[in-house]
Amino acid sequence: MDFTFTDDQLTFREAVSRFLMTEAAPERLREIWETDTGRSPELRKNIAEQGLTALSVPEDCGGLGMDDVAWALMTQELGYYAIPDSLADAAYVAAGLIAALPAGTASREDWLGRIADGSIRIAVGHPVNPLVADANPANLLLLAHGDEVHAVPREQVEVESNASIDLSRRLARVRWAPAASTLIAEGEAGRALWAQTLNRGALSTAGQLLGLAQRMLDLSVDYVAQRKQFGKPIGSFQAVKHHLADVATKVEFAKPVLYRAAYALAHGEAGADARVSHAKLICGDAAWQAARHGIQVHGAMGYTWEVDLQMFMKRAWALDAAWGDRGFHKARVADAILADGAALGPGHTFEE
Amino acid sequence: MDLAYTPRQKAFRAEVRAWLTANLPAEPLASYDTREGFEQHREWERKLFDARLSMVIWPEALGGRGCDLIEWLIFEEEYYGAGAPMRVNQNGQLLLGPTLIEFGSESQKARFLPRMASSEDMWAQGWSEPNAGSDMAAITSKAILSADGSHYVVNGQKTWSTRAIFADWLFGLFRSDPASSRHHGLSYLAVPLDAPGVTIRPIQALNGKQAFAEVFFDDVKVPVDNRIGDEGQGWHVAMATAGFERGLLLRSPARFQYTARRLVELYKSHRDVADRDPGIRDAVLEAWTGAEAYALSAYHTVGRLAKGARIGAEASTNKIYWSELDLKMHETAMRILGPLGELTGDAPAAVEAARWLDGFLFAQAGPIYAGTNEIQRNIIAERMLGLPK
Numbered sequence: 110m111d112f113t114f115t116d117d118q119l120t121f122r123e124a125v126s127r128f129l130m131t132e133a134a135p136e137r138l139r140e141i142w143e144t145d146t147g148r149s150p151e152l153r154k155n156i157a158e159q160g161l162t163a164l165s166v167p168e169d170c171g172g173l174g175m176d177d178v179a180w181a182l183m184t185q186e187l188g189y190y191a192i193p194d195s196l197a198d199a200a201y202v203a204a205g206l207i208a209a210l211p212a213g214t215a216s217r218e219d220w221l222g223r224i225a226d227g228s229i230r231i232a233v234g235h236p237v238n239p240l241v242a243d244a245n246p247a248n249l250l251l252l253a254h255g256d257e258v259h260a261v262p263r264e265q266v267e268v269e270s271n272a273s274i275d276l277s278r279r280l281a282r283v284r285w286a287p288a289a290s291t292l293i294a295e296g297e298a299g300r301a302l303w304a305q306t307l308n309r310g311a312l313s314t315a316g317q318l319l320g321l322a323q324r325m326l327d328l329s330v331d332y333v334a335q336r337k338q339f340g341k342p343i344g345s346f347q348a349v350k351h352h353l354a355d356v357a358t359k360v361e362f363a364k365p366v367l368y369r370a371a372y373a374l375a376h377g378e379a380g381a382d383a384r385v386s387h388a389k390l391i392c393g394d395a396a397w398q399a400a401r402h403g404i405q406v407h408g409a410m411g412y413t414w415e416v417d418l419q420m421f422m423k424r425a426w427a428l429d430a431a432w433g434d435r436g437f438h439k440a441r442v443a444d445a446i447l448a449d450g451a452a453l454g455p456g457h458t459f460e461e
Numbered sequence: 462m463d464l465a466y467t468p469r470q471k472a473f474r475a476e477v478r479a480w481l482t483a484n485l486p487a488e489p490l491a492s493y494d495t496r497e498g499f500e501q502h503r504e505w506e507r508k509l510f511d512a513r514l515s516m517v518i519w520p521e522a523l524g525g526r527g528c529d530l531i532e533w534l535i536f537e538e539e540y541y542g543a544g545a546p547m548r549v550n551q552n553g554q555l556l557l558g559p560t561l562i563e564f565g566s567e568s569q570k571a572r573f574l575p576r577m578a579s580s581e582d583m584w585a586q587g588w589s590e591p592n593a594g595s596d597m598a599a600i601t602s603k604a605i606l607s608a609d610g611s612h613y614v615v616n617g618q619k620t621w622s623t624r625a626i627f628a629d630w631l632f633g634l635f636r637s638d639p640a641s642s643r644h645h646g647l648s649y650l651a652v653p654l655d656a657p658g659v660t661i662r663p664i665q666a667l668n669g670k671q672a673f674a675e676v677f678f679d680d681v682k683v684p685v686d687n688r689i690g691d692e693g694q695g696w697h698v699a700m701a702t703a704g705f706e707r708g709l710l711l712r713s714p715a716r717f718q719y720t721a722r723r724l725v726e727l728y729k730s731h732r733d734v735a736d737r738d739p740g741i742r743d744a745v746l747e748a749w750t751g752a753e754a755y756a757l758s759a760y761h762t763v764g765r766l767a768k769g770a771r772i773g774a775e776a777s778t779n780k781i782y783w784s785e786l787d788l789k790m791h792e793t794a795m796r797i798l799g800p801l802g803e804l805t806g807d808a809p810a811a812v813e814a815a816r817w818l819d820g821f822l823f824a825q826a827g828p829i830y831a832g833t834n835e836i837q838r839n840i841i842a843e844r845m846l847g848l849p850k
Contacts, residue, residue: 113764345849350842358778365757446749454722455538455715458756459464
């Protein structure tokens with residue numbers, strides 16, 4: 110029983126954090142978000158060169174074969190630096206779906222290789238999301254038709270952009286026609302792939318929400334330590350301290366829930382659905398409270414476009430309902446714990 | 462990360478489970494806030510001790526079993542999962558015990574710890590005073606060393622000493638340098654409660670029982686051998702024992718997971734009335750998610766400790782988390798019980814002999830004792846987030 114990360118995993122996370130800190134500084138993101146596509150080929154290239162697009166591609170397809178547990182650290186960094194959906198969706202969620210296809214499936218190895226080297230953008234249209242993130246700039250879309258999984262080239266998809274309050278989110282309604290040429294899985298296999306993809310998308314979002322919560326907490330701590338009123342930093346007042354202490358507490362207790370869910374997914378545990386939903390709920394809750402208390406302690410500055418808090422706050426508001434909103438995930442938790450004979454209580458945290 | 466228990470851990474779990482199945486009292490013990498219940502609990506503690514299950518993480522030579530913290534978590538899961546009695550001596554075992562192990566002399570450890578593990582000696586804590594509550598450094602009770610250096614003469618008053626009216630010993634902080642102030646000049650002493658000059662006046666708690674007491678000291682002679690740690694270093698001794706370990710040991714996750722399981726059962730058996738209030742289902746889900754998060758946090762932290770990590774002010778998040786979770790769960794139970802919630806244990810129509818009401822009353826104290834949650838939030842803000850004083 111060892112519920113911790115290896116030193117290698119933690120060191121890798123540090124390295125990714127340092128890389129993103131310089132590559133994805135808020136002023137740089139603001140510039141990118143002002144563009145039509147909202148995406149920067151240059152940033153994408155740097156990210157691919159750093160190997161971040163290759164993380165979960167299997168080793169025999171040119172990747173690093175990283176599992177969900179290591180991604181639970183990575184997605185927090187993606188959230189912390191507000192990296193747009195396209196990276197995690199392609200390098201983690203889509204890569205996971207494609208890697209799970211039977212070896213020898215047409216184009217499988219080609220797609221995985223191109224995810225690894227960053228030369229393909231893949232958007233995922235899971236039915237739980239009414240709109241598809243990054244459908245427009247994608248080269249390939251993974252789309253659902255009932256249980257069927259289709260891999261549809263961008264030119265066969267009609268895309269209608271829908272603006273989000275979070276400028277990093279590029280959402281679209283898609284119209285397309287299923288064809289035999291685009292079908293990559295169906296029936297039981299298709300259903301299983303979509304179920305696994307939903308969990309991976311929800312877990313990815315949960316990790317990003319937790320990273321966003323930490324970022325908003327850090328921004329708020331910095332702000333209240335330097336902003337003075339009544340002759341002293343407002344961070345010395347208990348009312349302000351307690352707002353931020355509450356956020357810190359939520360963040361602390363959300364982390365291990367995220368890690369437990371990642372492990373359940375990586376190991377195909379029967380209870381993975383409830384674990385993932387728990388993670389999504391608790392990380393979303395931490396992020397929403399970090400946003401609410403963050404804007405409160407920033408005062409009127411928090412309500413401005415100018416202060417960076419808004420970038421992370423809007424992303425938190427948006428991601429809370431992505432890959433299953435709270436109602437969806439609460440229903441999955443309820444299904445698990447209210448079931449007859451559910452294994453609950455002491456001693457069932459790691460075993461049925 | 463490897464979330465499988467080792468064969469040794471599984472065997473330990475099986476052993477604890479088998480022992481509890483064979484030895485659990487057939488009838489629930491009386492409340493340990495009564496003399497009768499206190500002695501019943503003492504008897505139960507003795508049984509646990511004889512099976513070497515009283516203080517599993519203490520060294521064998523001191524009455525323990527030498528378990529690591531994962532095994533301790535397993536023990537707690539089995540213990541609370543079986544619905545075993547509350548631990549009556551845990552202020553001594555879990556607050557003073559680790560301090561003695563870290564700061565006590567060899568003779569103090571041999572003298573105090575085995576008898577504490579077996580509950581032959583029951584301990585009450587002596588931190589708070591009438592004017593030193595959240596501001597504990599305002600302690601004024603004095604312990605002045607005699608001219609020959611053989612004993613302290615203790616004068617003053619302690620309060621909120623849990624079950625002191627039934628206990629044998631008290632541990633706490635006393636001002637040994639009368640010229641000192643705040644956290645300087647304090648010494649950590651163990652005081653026998655049958656010593657001449659000690660007067661104990663019970664305080665009736667919310668539940669109507671004598672759950673805590675005021676303790677008055679009038680020229681009480683305490684041998685210098687009863688000082689734990691160095692003269693004047695009491696504050697350091699009291700604070701230095703890893704705050705995390707004490708906090709976690711005092712309120713293990715299993716206790717709250719057990720309450721969460723009971724709450725799910727209560728909800729499922731009362732759905733016809735409970736579902737009229739749509740907030741109840743949500744609160745029941747949050748009981749499970751909250752207790753599970755606390756357990757996961759404990760395992761994560763224990764794993765990090767085993768790898769040599771140091772846990773600092775983030776321990777204060779534990780106190781806030783479990784106390785608010787416990788309160789929320791009991792509030793939810795009261796809402797489910799509706800008009801039956803107010804009935805006391807001897808009321809014929811009471812559900813589960815008013816166990817939820819008892820827990821609800823005690824849960825009110827959680828955010829107050831062991832450092833109020835407001836104090837914990839200050840600690841988090843100042844020491845974990847680095848905000849200015």
